[in-house]
Amino acid sequence: MPIRPFEQHTPRIHPTAFIDETAVVIGDVEIGEDSSVWPSCVIRGDIQSIRVGARTSIQDGTIIHVTHDSRFCPGGQPTRIGNDVTVGHKVILHACTVEDHCLIGMGAIVMDKAVVSTRVTIGAGSVVPSGKVLESGYLYVGSPVRQVRPLNPRELEFLEYSAENYQRLKERHRWMLRSATVTSDPIMPGLELPPATPKARIRRSANPKRG
Numbered sequence: 001m002p003i004r005p006f007e008q009h010t011p012r013i014h015p016t017a018f019i020d021e022t023a024v025v026i027g028d029v030e031i032g033e034d035s036s037v038w039p040s041c042v043i044r045g046d047i048q049s050i051r052v053g054a055r056t057s058i059q060d061g062t063i064i065h066v067t068h069d070s071r072f073c074p075g076g077q078p079t080r081i082g083n084d085v086t087v088g089h090k091v092i093l094h095a096c097t098v099e100d101h102c103l104i105g106m107g108a109i110v111m112d113k114a115v116v117s118t119r120v121t122i123g124a125g126s127v128v129p130s131g132k133v134l135e136s137g138y139l140y141v142g143s144p145v146r147q148v149r150p151l152n153p154r155e156l157e158f159l160e161y162s163a164e165n166y167q168r169l170k171e172r173h174r175w176m177l178r179s180a181t182v183t184s185d186p187i188m189p190g191l192e193l194p195p196a197t198p199k200a201r202i203r204r205s206a207n208p209k210r211g
């Protein structure tokens with residue numbers, strides 16, 4: 001089951017959001033309007049909360065988790081992801097904040113209490129250490145990340161484009177699922193089960209030797 005409660009919390013998914021049937025969303029998680037969660041993602045809000053805004057894409061294989069309340073982290077630490085964010089394939093976002101209109105490159109890792117401010121691009125494979133605050137409007141790359149340069153107008157425009165592009169793509173996937181009629185996924189209640197397929201009849205010859 002891709003979307004499941006944990007203790008008193010059940011994920012709240014906006015009806016226009018797309019959650020791939022191979023993704024797993026657990027517990028205190030909210031996913032906003034027109035956002036998308038792609039195959040094999042794990043969004044586990046069991047020991048703190050996770051909020052994903054509107055028009056944000058969480059791409060294939062990404063893992064989002066949180067930190068629990070303990071003497072090492074009083075109150076625990078949630079994960080917050082804003083609107084119009086592109087989270088590339090196989091990213092790890094752990095107990096951190098990503099503000100609006102950011103692009104998190106493929107395979108990047110953002111660690112506890114890090115803040116990725118609005119309109120930041122993080123290069124593929126980069127690591128944002130715990131507690132680091134990235135300045136709005138800049139490109140960051142590397143492990144640990146370093147500030148490279150301000151994003152140019154084309155790159156800033158791309159942040160908008162990327163979010164819009166993934167909104168369009170998730171609509172195409174929703175449409176395919178609607179027309180496929182091969183799922184009983186509870187998050188797609190409009191989908192019908194396929195009609196029962198008649199079992200193939202096995203003709204048995206009266207004379208087995210003749211086949």
Ligand SMILES: CC(C)(COP(=O)(O)OP(=O)(O)OC[C@H]1O[C@@H](n2cnc3c(N)ncnc32)[C@H](O)[C@@H]1OP(=O)(O)O)[C@@H](O)C(=O)NCCC(=O)NCCS
Nearest residue numbers: 059087088089104105106121122123124125126141142148
């Ligand atoms: C970060 C990125 C945007 C930089 O693009 P760019 O225009 O080539 O950047 P620049 O040419 O200004 O490079 C700046 C420096 O960062 C380095 N660099 C670029 N990408 C890097 C990366 N992912 N990790 C480490 N260093 C990187 C360049 O080699 C260059 O180093 P130098 O100054 O020592 O020569 C691009 O490389 C990238 O990683 N994009 C992410 C794409 C992605 O994952 N999209 C999501 C998929 S949906």
